[in-house]
Amino acid sequence: MIDSPKSARLPRLSLNAALFVALASGPLIVGPAFAQGSHGMDTMKGMPDKGGAKPAGATSASAVGTVEAIDSQNRKIKLKHEPIAAFGWPSMSMEMTAAPSVDLAKVKPGSKVNFTLSKGANDSYTVDALSVQ
Numbered sequence: 001m002i003d004s005p006k007s008a009r010l011p012r013l014s015l016n017a018a019l020f021v022a023l024a025s026g027p028l029i030v031g032p033a034f035a036q037g038s039h040g041m042d043t044m045k046g047m048p049d050k051g052g053a054k055p056a057g058a059t060s061a062s063a064v065g066t067v068e069a070i071d072s073q074n075r076k077i078k079l080k081h082e083p084i085a086a087f088g089w090p091s092m093s094m095e096m097t098a099a100p101s102v103d104l105a106k107v108k109p110g111s112k113v114n115f116t117l118s119k120g121a122n123d124s125y126t127v128d129a130l131s132v133q
């Protein structure tokens with residue numbers, strides 16, 4: 001049996017109308033359904049927080065690298081460092097500011113060093129401590 005569109009439309013409309021009336025006039029039925037839904041949402045919201053320990057959140061890290069250049073006058077040191085997992089960095093060459101406590105006279109281009117790096121404002125990085133390997 002194939003229903004014509006016209007004959008199918010009327011029952012469908014009345015079914016929708018009945019459903020609408022039931023939903024609109026039945027807050028006691030709709031209420032628990034919404035409560036369940038929001039509980040599910042709360043569970044979902046918690047998920048990103050669980051994985052929130054991103055490496056980028058670290059403010060200091062220990063690393064190893066090779067000195068490439070030193071600018072004693074401006075307290076700058078260019079290091080080719082190995083990957084720094086705490087910052088999510090691959091190995092790279094970069095210039096950093098040396099803290100006043102760091103003795104730049106101890107190092108020269110080619111020196112292999114252990115150093116600690118801290119992240120400051122505006123994504124600036126400072127070498128807090130440095131020792132030749």
Ligand SMILES: [Cu+2]
Pocket residue numbers: 081089091092093094
């Ligand atoms: Cu770097």
